[in-house]
Amino acid sequence: xxxxxxxxxxxxxxxxxxxxxxxxxxxxxxxxxxxxxxxxxxxxxxxxxxxxxxxxxxxxxxxxxxxxxxxxxxxxxxxxxxxxxxxxxxxxxxxxxxxxxxxxxxxxxxxxxxxxxxxxxxxxxxxxxxxxxxxxxxxxxxxxxxxxxxxxxxxxxxxxxxxxxxxxxxxxxxxxxxxxxxxxxxxxxxxxxxxxxxxxxxxxxxxxxxxxxxxxxxxxxxxxxxxxxxxxxxxxxxxxxxxxxxxxx
Amino acid sequence: xxxxxxxxxxxxxxxxxxxxxxxxxxxxxxxxxxxxxxxxxxxxxxxxxxxxxxxxxxxxxxxxxxxxxxxxxxxxxxxxxxxxxxxxxxxxxxxxxxxxxxxxxxxxxxxxxxxxxxxxxxxxxxxxxxxxxxxxxxxxxxxxxxxxxxxxxxxxxxxxxxxxxxxxxxxxxxxxxxxxxxxxxxxxxxxxxxxxxxxxxxxxxxxxxxxxxxxxxxxxxxxxxxxxxxxxxxxxxxxxxxxxxxxxxxxxxxxxxxxxxxxxxxxxxxxxxxxxxxxxxxxxxxxxxxxxxxxxxxxxxxxxxxxxxxxxxxxxxxxxxxxxxxxxxxxxxxxxxxxxxxxxxxxxxxxxxxxxxxxxxxxxxxxxxxxxxxxxxxxxxxxxxxxxxxxxxxxxxxxxxxxxxxxxxxxxxxxxxxxxxxxxxxxxxxxxxxxxxxxxxxxxxxxxxxxxxxxxxxxxxxxxxxxxxxxxxxxxxxxxxxxxxxxxxxxxxxxxxxxxxxxxxxxxxxxxxxxxxxxxxxxxxxxxxxxxxxxxxxx
Numbered sequence: 028x029x030x031x032x033x034x035x036x037x038x039x040x041x042x043x044x045x046x047x048x049x050x051x052x053x054x055x056x057x058x059x060x061x062x063x064x065x066x067x068x069x070x071x072x073x074x075x076x077x078x079x080x081x082x083x084x085x086x087x088x089x090x091x092x093x094x095x096x097x098x099x100x101x102x103x104x105x106x107x108x109x110x111x112x113x114x115x116x117x118x119x120x121x122x123x124x125x126x127x128x129x130x131x132x133x134x135x136x137x138x139x140x141x142x143x144x145x146x147x148x149x150x151x152x153x154x155x156x157x158x159x160x161x162x163x164x165x166x167x168x169x170x171x172x173x174x175x176x177x178x179x180x181x182x183x184x185x186x187x188x189x190x191x192x193x194x195x196x197x198x199x200x201x202x203x204x205x206x207x208x209x210x211x212x213x214x215x216x217x218x219x220x221x222x223x224x225x226x227x228x229x230x231x232x233x234x235x236x237x238x239x240x241x242x243x244x245x246x247x248x249x250x251x252x253x254x255x256x257x258x259x260x261x262x263x264x265x266x267x268x269x270x271x272x273x274x275x276x
Numbered sequence: 277x278x279x280x281x282x283x284x285x286x287x288x289x290x291x292x293x294x295x296x297x298x299x300x301x302x303x304x305x306x307x308x309x310x311x312x313x314x315x316x317x318x319x320x321x322x323x324x325x326x327x328x329x330x331x332x333x334x335x336x337x338x339x340x341x342x343x344x345x346x347x348x349x350x351x352x353x354x355x356x357x358x359x360x361x362x363x364x365x366x367x368x369x370x371x372x373x374x375x376x377x378x379x380x381x382x383x384x385x386x387x388x389x390x391x392x393x394x395x396x397x398x399x400x401x402x403x404x405x406x407x408x409x410x411x412x413x414x415x416x417x418x419x420x421x422x423x424x425x426x427x428x429x430x431x432x433x434x435x436x437x438x439x440x441x442x443x444x445x446x447x448x449x450x451x452x453x454x455x456x457x458x459x460x461x462x463x464x465x466x467x468x469x470x471x472x473x474x475x476x477x478x479x480x481x482x483x484x485x486x487x488x489x490x491x492x493x494x495x496x497x498x499x500x501x502x503x504x505x506x507x508x509x510x511x512x513x514x515x516x517x518x519x520x521x522x523x524x525x526x527x528x529x530x531x532x533x534x535x536x537x538x539x540x541x542x543x544x545x546x547x548x549x550x551x552x553x554x555x556x557x558x559x560x561x562x563x564x565x566x567x568x569x570x571x572x573x574x575x576x577x578x579x580x581x582x583x584x585x586x587x588x589x590x591x592x593x594x595x596x597x598x599x600x601x602x603x604x605x606x607x608x609x610x611x612x613x614x615x616x617x618x619x620x621x622x623x624x625x626x627x628x629x630x631x632x633x634x635x636x637x638x639x640x641x642x643x644x645x646x647x648x649x650x651x652x653x654x655x656x657x658x659x660x661x662x663x664x665x666x667x668x669x670x671x672x673x674x675x676x677x678x679x680x681x682x683x684x685x686x687x688x689x690x691x692x693x694x695x696x697x698x699x700x701x702x703x704x705x706x707x708x709x710x711x712x713x714x715x716x717x718x719x720x721x722x723x724x725x726x727x728x729x730x731x732x733x734x735x736x737x738x739x740x741x742x743x744x745x746x747x748x749x750x751x752x753x754x755x756x757x758x759x760x761x762x763x764x765x766x767x768x769x770x771x772x773x774x775x776x777x778x779x780x781x782x783x784x785x786x787x788x789x790x791x792x793x794x795x796x797x798x799x800x801x802x803x804x805x806x807x808x809x810x811x812x813x814x815x
Contacts, residue, residue: 039318041728041811045569048492057390059319059726059811212431212444212806215407216280 028082028175028197030073031137033128034066034102036095037148050246062098065143067105067210069203072173073141074106074211081175082139084108088131090124092116096226103221104213110226111135115238121149123231123238125157130234132162137198139180144169144202155202165195171206279427279448284310286624287425287451289412289464291315292324293388293610294596295457296395297338297617298624303402304338305625311404312449314428316411316786318807320396321389323786325488325574325815326610327520327532328388329353329380329503333645334614339398348390351525353380354501359558361509366558375675377606377653380503385522385530387814388610411803415464416448422590425450426464429803434732453624453634454592457617460577461788463801465598474585474594480691481600482579482657483792484517487550487762488532488815493566498527505607506559510552513663515539519553520607521562531563534607536578537692537760537793538661541702545759546789547573548707551715560714571721572815573762575788578604581654582688587616587641588623588634595620603649605656605675615646652680658688696795699754718764722783726811727763729804735781736804737765737790744798745777753795760793785810 038044039059046053062070073085087102088111089095099110113127132140145152159166167173171190172183184191185204213221231238259265269276286302288295291313299313317323330349335342342349356379358369371379396406412426425448432443456465460483469475502523511517516536523529533550554560577583577600584601587594595601595616602609623637641647655674660667674682710717729736739745749755750768755777757766763785767778786809791801 039726039811041726042813043724043726057321057387057393057814059322059813061318209440209442211442214431214444215410215428215447215449216282218407219282219405 028076028139029084029086029135029137030076030082030139030141031086031088031132031135032066032069032073032102032107033140033142033154034070034087034089034098035063035143035146036060036089036091036098037063037146040064040147046247046249050248052247060094060097062101063143063146063148065145065203065205066098068205068207069141069143070102070105070107071208071210072203073139075208076173076175077106086111086135086137088113088128090115090119090127090231099226100221101213103224103226104218105211109224111229112226113229113231113234115231118240118244119238120240120242121151121153121157122241123236124154125161126236127231127234127238128154128158129161130236132158139197140200142202144204155200159200162198162200164198164200166200166202167193167195168202169204170201171204173201173207279445281448281450282312283450284312285451285628286311286453286455287449288313288455288457289426290457290459290462290598291317291320291396291406291408292392292457292459292596292613293395294598294601294613294617295455296392296399297334297614298455298457298595298620299399299404300338300395300402301618301621302624303399303404305621307403309628313399313404313406314410314412314426314449315406315408316803316806317408317809318811319393319408320406321393322408322811323809324389324392325486325572325812326388327488327522327530327607328386328610329522329608330384330386330388330391331382331608331611332384334611334618338614338618345398348394349384349386351385352501353383353385353503355499355503356380357502357504359504359506361506361556361558363509364557366506366556373676375605375671376679377603377675378505385501385503385524387524389812389815391610409807411806412449412464413446413803415467416450418591420590423454423468423592425454429806431805433734433805435734437734440732452628455595455620455624456592456598457595458598460575460597460600461791461801462598463791463803465594466791468589468592468594469585472586472589474587474589475583478585479579479582479688481577481583482688483537483692484534484576484578485537485546485573485760485762485787485789486532486534486576487547487573488530488571489568490570490814491529491531491563491566491568492527493529493563495527497562497566498529499523500525507664507668509556510549511535513665515544516657516660516664517549519559521559529562531559534576536660537575537789538690538695540695540697541705542696542699542753542756543702543704543759545705545707547718547759547762548705551710552707554714555708563714568716569724570813570815571724572810572812573785573787573789575792576609577602578657579688580604580657581650582658582685584650586638588637590634593620593623593634593637601646601650603653605653605671606649612646612649615644616641619644619646655680655682655686658686661689692792693795693797696753696756698752718762722763722785725763725785727783727785727809728811729782729784729808731782733805735779736802737779737781737784738800738802740798740800744796746775749795749798750775757790757794757799760789762787762789766790
């Protein structure tokens with residue numbers, strides 16, 4: 028079994044996001060970037076499945092600018108066998124990414140495609156689902172547990188009501204939740220070894236995919252500042268304020 | 277459990293200007309040398325904080341073609357101001373009356389973090405292996421007592437010291453020479469200085485705490501290239517310190533405050549002095565209408581020549597502010613740190629190729645402009661122990677009339693942890709409330725640093741005696757850790773009428789002030805899990 032894992036480079040989750048003054052986006056210059064956290068879970072799970080002898084190869088793929096390759100390099104340092112970097116500059120929407128991934132799947136013929144359930148930058152939560160539709164493969168989203176059983180997967184999903192366990196046929200798409208596992212650390216010797224693992228570079232135009240945005244972004248703004256709270260003297264005043272000022276009762 | 281080990285010709289600890297310069301120079305001299313560099317921050321630059329007005333002298337020597345290499349050194353200093361602040365007034369000091377060391381017209385306003393990121397690129401292009409996110413936590417020694425290398429921190433230990441599932445043991449990095457470039461109060465450098473008695477016969481080291489905020493200000497208040505320093509208010513005549521305000525590119529100003537850690541009043545809160553300073557009419561009118569986008573703090577070394585330890589020992593060298601090469605009257609340490617790294621690389625090369633002893637570092641250092649700079653600057657900082665006014669008068673005579681060549685050397689008398697007076701003998705200070713426009717509380721400030729430490733790991737701020745803060749320091753000094761820590765790590769909380777000393781180590785921004793100022797030296801800063809700490813952008 029071969030597993031393809033898609034990883035995305037995003038602003039590190041510890042960084043306080045700042046909106047550009049001209050409203051065209053957020054500041055990314057000199058900002059610490061990292062792998063999208065649930066993508067780390069996706070890589071970890073794929074490597075675990077391989078270590079359990081149930082997969083033969085883990086291939087990490089990313090789509091993005093030159094520096095996006097760092098996320099593939101990190102995936103290689105925690106156990107992926109080789110990498111693919113599809114180079115695209117500029118804004119990338121989930122549809123473009125899933126079309127590119129579709130081409131990579133055609134080329135690589137994996138049995139499973141893993142990725143994070145959503146990216147923490149645009150929070151779209153669409154790429155896995157769109158890829159599933161494009162490939163006409165079954166999908167298991169928000170996975171918090173994955174059991175590989177011959178040609179089937181038993182996947183536990185994090186849903187609003189609790190946990191849902193489903194069985195799907197392979198080939199399949201799985202999008203991973205943060206509860207799936209605890210990603211391992213990249214050890215220093217493994218980082219060294221990862222520098223020697225191959226990363227294939229492909230440009231989006233070679234794949235024949237049109238990546239031009241389908242959405243027009245009007246403006247990026249900071250959420251309004253929360254006003255400071257006030258103290259009320261008694262219940263009557265509270266009710267009066269809820270009624271007349273907040274207008275919620 | 278035995279650890280894996282990797283061998284290099286040279287292992288460098290710390291990705292600041294001194295460590296990176298050492299690495300670059302080594303590879304320039306001999307591309308075949310195997311050089312690796314460890315950095316505890318999540319990336320190069322993540323733990324760097326500096327003013328910074330940059331003198332290019334050392335960089336001109338290291339990378340003479342830096343102007344062609346797309347370096348982040350762009351904003352030339354175009355104008356200078358020096359102000360004495362009274363409570364509401366300010367008095368401008370004519371720049372022609374400033375000592376030559378404080379004149380900046382050939383210098384640049386830069387972000388040192390960005391300079392380090394760029395230096396790291398140059399180093400990697402030369403083949404240096406750089407490993408961010410790996411703190412060196414332990415010095416390794418050969419049987420003959422010489423330094424053998426370092427071990428990196430174990431990863432995946434829980435708060436009680438047990439191994440988690442994700443446990444990853446540290447690695448031993450062995451070097452023919454190990455270079456310690458951790459910056460001010462490096463925790464391994466501190467151990468080495470003690471073990472090899474490198475500071476024997478030297479004055480006690482002197483430190484300061486430096487704060488920095490980056491503000492995006494209104495166009496009308498911004499004057500790219502302007503460098504402004506102040507002395508005076510809000511500090512009293514007996515407390516050493518002052519501010520900087522550098523107008524950088526993109527409508528940003530780098531605003532900061534430095535306070536000598538030899539202050540005497542335990543009620544003093546360096547953080548609040550900085551916040552209060554911003555409310556001075558002269559300062560407020562510049563930043564009003566702007567937005568604070570970054571905050572950070574870091575201890576810096578001020579002892580200079582008299583306190584500089586021996587920088588070599590068997591198998592290892594100290595460079596930059598791990599030793600203490602900052603030039604205090606010049607308010608600059610980057611070019612001196614870089615120069616010390618360049619000299620270290622030359623030393624190591626001769627040591628490896630010609631079997632010369634590492635002690636040749638001292639002679640090379642003495643014959644360099646770096647030594648001359650530090651020697652001539654040596655009397656400025658100690659003269660301020662007489663107070664601001666006498667300090668300025670003496671500095672005028674020493675620096676302008678004699679250019680640092682007076683035939684005597686003033687001494688630093690006390691280590692900074694010895695200077696606090698008992699709380700009941702010193703006046704309490706009533707700091708104004710934060711207005712959330714110009715001044716802010718510590719919590720919202722720390723939020724801007726992007727600081728995080730993986731939870732469920734051992735506390736990296738170790739107490740030698742866990743009861744001392746409550747049993748002694750609270751009573752005698754009103755537990756000053758609550759105030760000298762710029763990140764609100766230390767709190768005294770009352771639980772059922774019993775005082776409890778709380779360490780919020782996840783807030784720690786790695787400034788090392790507690791390790792320096794704690795009056796009984798009861799707090800020891802050790803390395804937390806890799807990548808922990810602040811994620812500074814262009815500090």
